[in-house]
Amino acid sequence: MNNLSQRNQAERRFKTYGFLAVLVAITFLFVLLFNIFSTGISAFKASYIGVNINLPAQSERSDINPRKEFKRQVYEMFPQVKTRSDKRNLMSLFSKGAIYEFEELLENSNKEDINGYHWFLAHADVDMYIKGTVERQGNEAGRINPSRMQYVDVLVEQNLIKLQANQYLLHSADSREPELAGIKGAIIGSFYAILIAFIVSFPLGVLSALYMEKIALKNKFSNTIETNINNLAAVPSIVFGLLGLAIFLNFFSLPRSAPLVGGLTLAVMTLPTIVIAARSAIKSVPPSIEEASIGLGASRIQTLLNFTLPLAMPGIMTGTIIGIARALGETAPLLMIGMVAFVVDVPGTPLDPSTALPVQIFLWADSPERAFVERTSAAIMVLLIFLVLLNLLAIYLRNKLEKKW
Amino acid sequence: MTEKLKISIKNLNVFYANKQALYDINLNIMEREVTSLIGPSGCGKSTLLKCLNRMNDLIDICSINGQIMIDGTNINDSDQDPVLLRSKVGMVFQKPNPFPKSIYDNVAYGPKLHGIAQSKDELDSIVIKSLSRAGLYEEVKNRLFEPGTGLSGGQQQRLCIARALAVGPEIILMDEPCSALDPIATAKIEELIEELKTKYTIVIVTHSMQQAARVSDRTAYMHMGELIESGFTKNIFSNPQHQKTQDYITGRIG
Numbered sequence: 001m002n003n004l005s006q007r008n009q010a011e012r013r014f015k016t017y018g019f020l021a022v023l024v025a026i027t028f029l030f031v032l033l034f035n036i037f038s039t040g041i042s043a044f045k046a047s048y049i050g051v052n053i054n055l056p057a058q059s060e061r062s063d064i065n066p067r068k069e070f071k072r073q074v075y076e077m078f079p080q081v082k083t084r085s086d087k088r089n090l091m092s093l094f095s096k097g098a099i100y101e102f103e104e105l106l107e108n109s110n111k112e113d114i115n116g117y118h119w120f121l122a123h124a125d126v127d128m129y130i131k132g133t134v135e136r137q138g139n140e141a142g143r144i145n146p147s148r149m150q151y152v153d154v155l156v157e158q159n160l161i162k163l164q165a166n167q168y169l170l171h172s173a174d175s176r177e178p179e180l181a182g183i184k185g186a187i188i189g190s191f192y193a194i195l196i197a198f199i200v201s202f203p204l205g206v207l208s209a210l211y212m213e214k215i216a217l218k219n220k221f222s223n224t225i226e227t228n229i230n231n232l233a234a235v236p237s238i239v240f241g242l243l244g245l246a247i248f249l250n251f252f253s254l255p256r257s258a259p260l261v262g263g264l265t266l267a268v269m270t271l272p273t274i275v276i277a278a279r280s281a282i283k284s285v286p287p288s289i290e291e292a293s294i295g296l297g298a299s300r301i302q303t304l305l306n307f308t309l310p311l312a313m314p315g316i317m318t319g320t321i322i323g324i325a326r327a328l329g330e331t332a333p334l335l336m337i338g339m340v341a342f343v344v345d346v347p348g349t350p351l352d353p354s355t356a357l358p359v360q361i362f363l364w365a366d367s368p369e370r371a372f373v374e375r376t377s378a379a380i381m382v383l384l385i386f387l388v389l390l391n392l393l394a395i396y397l398r399n400k401l402e403k404k405w
Numbered sequence: 406m407t408e409k410l411k412i413s414i415k416n417l418n419v420f421y422a423n424k425q426a427l428y429d430i431n432l433n434i435m436e437r438e439v440t441s442l443i444g445p446s447g448c449g450k451s452t453l454l455k456c457l458n459r460m461n462d463l464i465d466i467c468s469i470n471g472q473i474m475i476d477g478t479n480i481n482d483s484d485q486d487p488v489l490l491r492s493k494v495g496m497v498f499q500k501p502n503p504f505p506k507s508i509y510d511n512v513a514y515g516p517k518l519h520g521i522a523q524s525k526d527e528l529d530s531i532v533i534k535s536l537s538r539a540g541l542y543e544e545v546k547n548r549l550f551e552p553g554t555g556l557s558g559g560q561q562q563r564l565c566i567a568r569a570l571a572v573g574p575e576i577i578l579m580d581e582p583c584s585a586l587d588p589i590a591t592a593k594i595e596e597l598i599e600e601l602k603t604k605y606t607i608v609i610v611t612h613s614m615q616q617a618a619r620v621s622d623r624t625a626y627m628h629m630g631e632l633i634e635s636g637f638t639k640n641i642f643s644n645p646q647h648q649k650t651q652d653y654i655t656g657r658i659g
Contacts, residue, residue: 217465288502292565294463295498296515296572297491306514311505 036384040377046166046179047127048119049094049155052077053105057113070102078151089147093155095121095179097168121168122161124178124371126152130161133374142370169378173346174360178371181364183379185346189259189339189354190328190386196263196350197270197327202320204267205274206309209316212275213282214304233272240269241336249337257338257353265337266327273326277319281312314401321394325387331358357383411436411576411606412457417471419452419461426452428631430471434623439598439607441621441638443614445653449630450610454578457608458494459487475576492519495569499581501561503553503568508545511553511564512536515572531571539567540597559590566597577601579609583616595620614654618642626650 053073071091075081081090098120105118125143128134129152134142139149155161168175173185216222244265248254254261285308293303334340340359347354355363357379364376412434419427427449434440442450452461459480461467473480480490492515504511512532515521522528532549536542541563545556553564562582569577579598583591598607598620611617617624618638625635626647634647645651 286502288498288500289504291460291463291498292502292504292568293514295458295460295491295496296518296568297488298514298518299488300463302518307504 033384036377036380039374040379040381042131042133043169043374043378044166045131045163046168047122047130047161048164049098049122049126050117050119050160050162052116053114053118055106055109055114057111064106066103066106067099069106070099073102078154086147090151092148093123093126093151095123096177097121097180117160119162119164121179124369126161127179128371130156130163131374133370169375170382173344174342174355174363175344178367178369178375181372181375183357183360183382185343186355186357186360186379187382188347189262189343190356190358192259192347192350192354193262193266193334193339193356194324194328196260197266198320198324200264200267201270201274201323205271205320206278206316208271209275209278209282210304210309213279214300214308229272229275233276236332237269237330238332238336240265241333243268244333244337255351255353257341257343257355258351259339259347259354259356260350261337262334262339262354262356263350265333266330269330269333270320270323270327273323274316274320277323278312278316281315281319282308284315285311314398317397317401318394321390321397325390325394328390329358329383329387331356331362334359335362357386409436410434411475412608413472413474414453414456415472415474417453417456417469417473419449419456420468421464422466426630427456430632432625432632432635434606434608436606437602437604438622439602439609439620440623440625441617442608442610442625442627443612443617443653444627444633446612448627450627451580453627454580454608454610457576457578458491458496460496462487492572493574494576494578495572495574497562497565497569497577497579497582500585501558501565503556503561503564505552505554507550508536508553508556508564509549512567512571515568519572521573535567535571536564538570538601539563540593540600541567557590559586559593562586562590562594563597566594566601570601574605576606576608579607581610581612584612591616614642626653628653 051070051074054076055069071087074090074094075087078090081087101120102118105114122130125134125148129136129141129144134144139146141149144152152161168180168182170182171184172180172182175181212222212226244261248261248264249256254264289307289311290303293307294300298306334356338353339355340363341353341355342363343353343355345352361376361379361383364372364379410433412432414430414432414434417427417430418425430453432453442453444450455461456469456473457475457480461469469481475490475494478485504514506514509532512535513522513528516528516531522531533542536545541560544560545564553561556564562585566577566582583594586594595616598609601607602622609617609621621638623636624638624641626633626641626645626649628649634641634645634650636646641650642654645654
């Protein structure tokens with residue numbers, strides 16, 4: 001009896017330890033997520049400055065130099081601005097992108113007259129001040145010196161600076177100007193890379209798993225291969241990057257920085273994961289089903305295609321998606337094959353130079369510009385969302401395929 | 406009873422790698438009779454049964470020498486196709502193993518595989534005929550398109566028999582078909598075997614001597630990979646010639 005109460009106590013203690021362990025893990029996760037979300041959420045908004053534009057309809061628009069015209073419109077709002085340096089300070093509140101926005105406005109206006117306030121992207125320095133990322137000390141805030149601050153104060157007073165949805169973050173590629181930088185290029189690059197990784201590694205992985213599990217003779221040679229595949233799954237990913245560099249870039253002379261090469265490298269990296277998952281899925285198909293099929297006169301291949309593969313498919317898909325999700329979050333191998341380049345264009349094809357989401361995060365995290373901090377977190381948020389979506393897809397596919405029977 | 410030789414096994418030796426599983430088996434199996442193979446566990450009954458439709462081909466380390474003649478052809482000849490052989494020699498396994506498909510598809514799989522049915526109607530009629538022969542049609546006719554795995558154990562085993570019948574075999578091998586079933590389901594299967602032997606040659610492996618006595622015309626007793634004794638069931642059980650057979654059927658070994 002004495003023994004029993006001790007055992008019960010031990011059980012309770014063990015339960016508590018387990019619960020505490022889970023609690024600590026969840027706390028870490030929440031702290032991390034909270035940190036990222038609280039920093040990153042502000043990047044989805046950007047500061048815009050209102051400028052009163054007055055362009056009569058009769059003007060011949062093709063004669064207009066947008067740069068000069070935009071400046072003229074801005075100066076008209078501040079009649080006191082006369083000197084060159086004052087003008088430069090005033091214009092420095094706007095992003096370089098404001099000129100393009102103005103150009104776009106001109107094009108879209110269709111030669112009708114433009115009147116009233118239009119909103120143009122502010123410089124990242126202003127944006128950070130408006131969002132409170134940098135503290136105001138006296139007459140300056142971060143890189144906004146007093147001679148710039150006087151205009152900011154006027155604009156704020158007149159309600160001419162407001163936070164709007166950031167048009168650039170999700171719709172443009174990287175840029176030197178933080179306020180113009182976006183992750184579209186990285187998203188498309190990542191998409192191409194994991195698409196290629198999937199197309200290459202899925203059939204290769206499933207076929208090798210089928211062959212090793214069901215067709216190959218079990219001997220020393222196959223045992224060696226099996227052991228090595230298990231070892232490959234544990235090889236650090238940067239080694240696969242070196243492999244990709246040596247084979248795809250140096251030997252096959254494929255274009256540097258291209259998602260094609262990134263995808264192929266990630267495919268090589270994902271292959272062992274898929275092979276291992278597929279093998280265990282194939283192994284767990286009940287042999288009685290295969291015997292029944294063979295017993296009815298089906299050939300080995302017919303049995304494999306009709307029963308083994310469909311029954312193993314949920315497991316194979318789950319393993320594959322987990323492998324692909326890992327590939328999506330992988331940075332190191334992509335650094336080796338040059339996907340770390342600064343690319344300002346959204347890639348049109350998998351052969352165009354591009355970067356990938358995790359590499360973009362790495363690049364931004366590495367950038368000295370303080371305005372990139374919130375964008376780094378925003379990019380991490382987007383990456384996490386994609387990872388969660390992939391995992392949901394894995395769960396959905398598994399349930400759907402299994403529900404068939 | 407017309408006595409026509411269906412299967413003749415001569416000097417059959419089977420090896421798993423270096424281990425010999427069957428020693429010099431000689432056995433004749435008659436057409437449209439039930440022959441049961443009995444003996445203690447590990448005596449090679451199932452191995453012998455699997456040799457008859459070359460299921461042992463699937464095991465890499467298994468090698469066979471000797472002769473198995475079915476209708477006068479050696480089934481292990483290099484020009485014999487195991488796929489054709491298996492359509493002629495159907496098999497029912499120890500554990501009911503319906504495919505994870507509908508009842509209809511379970512039965513239709515074999516005919517589809519061998520291209521037996523020319524049309525959908527013909528396939529339908531094969532499925533219905535096979536299910537009726539297996540005594541299952543009345544029970545499942547309203548749910549042909551529900552999963553076969555949803556049936557009870559006994560029904561599943563009859564579904565497996567129907568599946569084997571659908572290919573149009575001449576011989577049916579049964580590897581302890583009732584070992585996973587309750588007495589009522591067993592009785593139904595035994596009844597079915599009784600009916601089926603009017604059309605098919607049946608070889609059944611069983612652990613139950615009562616079952617062997619009930620359903621089979623002839624019995625072969627095996628021990629440690631050797632065929633000790635074979636003959637009419639009533640003779641084997643009432644008047645065994647060999648000491649080992651007597652020990653086994655009286656319950657002293659096995």
